[in-house]
Amino acid sequence: MMSFIRIKKRFSEKDIIVYKNVLGAFLVKGAALFVTLYTLPAYIQFFNNNEALGLWFTILSFLSWILNFDLGIGNGLRNYLSRYIALNDYIECRKYISSAYYSIGAIILLASVIFPVFVINVDFNALLNIDSSIVSHQALYISIVIVFIGVMVQFLLKLINSVLYALQLSSINNFIALITNIIILLYVKLANPSTNDNNVIVMSIVHAIAVLVPLLVATIIIFNSKLHNATPKIQYVSLKYIKRVLSLGGLFFVIQIAYMLIMSTNEFLIAKTTCNSDVIDYQAYFKLYSLCGTVFALTLTPIWSVITKAQAENDIIWIKKTYNHFIVLAILFTIGEFLIIPFTQVIMKIWLGKDAISDINIITCVIFAIFGAEMIFVSVLSSIANGLGRLKTQTACYCIGAILKVPLAIVCVKWFDNWYGVMISNIICMLIYCMAEPFALRKYFYSQKI
Numbered sequence: 001m002m003s004f005i006r007i008k009k010r011f012s013e014k015d016i017i018v019y020k021n022v023l024g025a026f027l028v029k030g031a032a033l034f035v036t037l038y039t040l041p042a043y044i045q046f047f048n049n050n051e052a053l054g055l056w057f058t059i060l061s062f063l064s065w066i067l068n069f070d071l072g073i074g075n076g077l078r079n080y081l082s083r084y085i086a087l088n089d090y091i092e093c094r095k096y097i098s099s100a101y102y103s104i105g106a107i108i109l110l111a112s113v114i115f116p117v118f119v120i121n122v123d124f125n126a127l128l129n130i131d132s133s134i135v136s137h138q139a140l141y142i143s144i145v146i147v148f149i150g151v152m153v154q155f156l157l158k159l160i161n162s163v164l165y166a167l168q169l170s171s172i173n174n175f176i177a178l179i180t181n182i183i184i185l186l187y188v189k190l191a192n193p194s195t196n197d198n199n200v201i202v203m204s205i206v207h208a209i210a211v212l213v214p215l216l217v218a219t220i221i222i223f224n225s226k227l228h229n230a231t232p233k234i235q236y237v238s239l240k241y242i243k244r245v246l247s248l249g250g251l252f253f254v255i256q257i258a259y260m261l262i263m264s265t266n267e268f269l270i271a272k273t274t275c276n277s278d279v280i281d282y283q284a285y286f287k288l289y290s291l292c293g294t295v296f297a298l299t300l301t302p303i304w305s306v307i308t309k310a311q312a313e314n315d316i317i318w319i320k321k322t323y324n325h326f327i328v329l330a331i332l333f334t335i336g337e338f339l340i341i342p343f344t345q346v347i348m349k350i351w352l353g354k355d356a357i358s359d360i361n362i363i364t365c366v367i368f369a370i371f372g373a374e375m376i377f378v379s380v381l382s383s384i385a386n387g388l389g390r391l392k393t394q395t396a397c398y399c400i401g402a403i404l405k406v407p408l409a410i411v412c413v414k415w416f417d418n419w420y421g422v423m424i425s426n427i428i429c430m431l432i433y434c435m436a437e438p439f440a441l442r443k444y445f446y447s448q449k450i
Contacts, residue, residue, distance in 0.1 A: 043188055058279060073104055082312075115152075125140060168309075171301070251395055262426060371427050388444065401429030404425070
């Protein structure tokens with residue numbers, strides 16, 4: 001009993017919050033990782049056409065692009081809620097929640113009506129570099145409209161993610177993602193494949209259902225339990241609170257868009273500069289070499305909101321100590337990225353089958369290992385900076401990277417005569433932030449009175 005008390009005294013309340021959420025994240029996200037890895041070979045078997053599957057992955061990348069257009073409302077809400085929950089001010093919480101939900105609701109309603117009409121004459125086959133004999137124009141249009149409307153509804157429902165982060169319940173977000181991945185995996189494993197047209201359309205519907213249903217269930221549960229006294233109501237909507245969320249969210253929005261232009265254009269650029277089938281190779285390397293970063297991200301899941309809580313309590317010592325601990329941890333995980341390289345051939349054969357990727361390129365492995373290591377450090381720096389609400393360095397660096405990304409990718413693909421040139425452009429663009437943010441954070445820590 002005494003030893004338990006000594007251990008408890010050794011850790012602060014914030015440390016305990018972090019460890020509990022990290023443990024939950026490892027248990028749930030660990031399972032999600034296995035499901036995700038198993039989903040790629042299931043996808044390959046379901047589509048049975050690399051061009052069509054490459055197209056589906058490109059559509060999913062478009063989905064992730066659109067998800068960044070929430071004006072930063074989710075992230076702005078997360079920071080404000082973390083602050084006022086720490087102060088037990090649930091009236092303020094309700095005002096922020098109501099203003100966020102209703103403002104996003106108005107945006108998605110308008111966008112869902114306009115988009116199908118606006119894009120009806122767009123030649124998506126030419127845009128996505130897919131021949132109409134593989135997937136018809138009509139099927140592609142229907143699929144993209146379904147994906148778009150699904151994303152619009154997701155804008156509203158995924159606000160529960162920000163609420164859960166603010167409540168220090170980040171592991172539940174991982175559980176929601178796990179349920180989504182399981183639904184998709186079960187469908188592609190159990191359903192009978194059809195034509196490419198039908199496969200693409202049906203997958204759009206399944207994906208929307210798999211994403212939206214768990215979010216809806218989580219929203220109903222949270223606002224009938226933890227936040228029963230802060231449910232969104234129209235009488236609590238205030239232009240002042242919308243402006244506050246948008247003011248902080250505006251910087252997050254710029255960061256999201258810039259980050260999207262750097263990170264979420266890979267499939268599209270590979271499809272345009274080489275061919276859709278190369279997107280499959282990219283996905284395989286990316287999923288394998290993002291494993292270390294994904295596992296590392298589990299330890300960072302609760303950090304953003306706990307940093308905001310610590311800042312509200314003026315606990316700068318804890319923030320600085322936590323930052324230093326995670327930098328050391330990032331170095332260890334970086335070593336793990338490079339330890340994957342000698343085993344890539346064996347892993348790919350076991351995972352995807354001996355004929356899925358016939359030629360494992362050592363240069364490609366090294367490039368993805370460097371990129372994975374870089375993203376590990378980016379996740380530490382951005383989690384600390386976001387929690388502190390210090391976004392200027394991130395905004396400037398990501399905007400520079402976003403401007404450079406496309407021309408740099410085109411030049412690198414031509415220079416190396418390989419699709420991995422796109423990844424080299426990613427490494428260069430994100431390196432700017434990795435170099436600048438440590439100096440900005442160090443300056444901030446030294447400026448605080450401890």
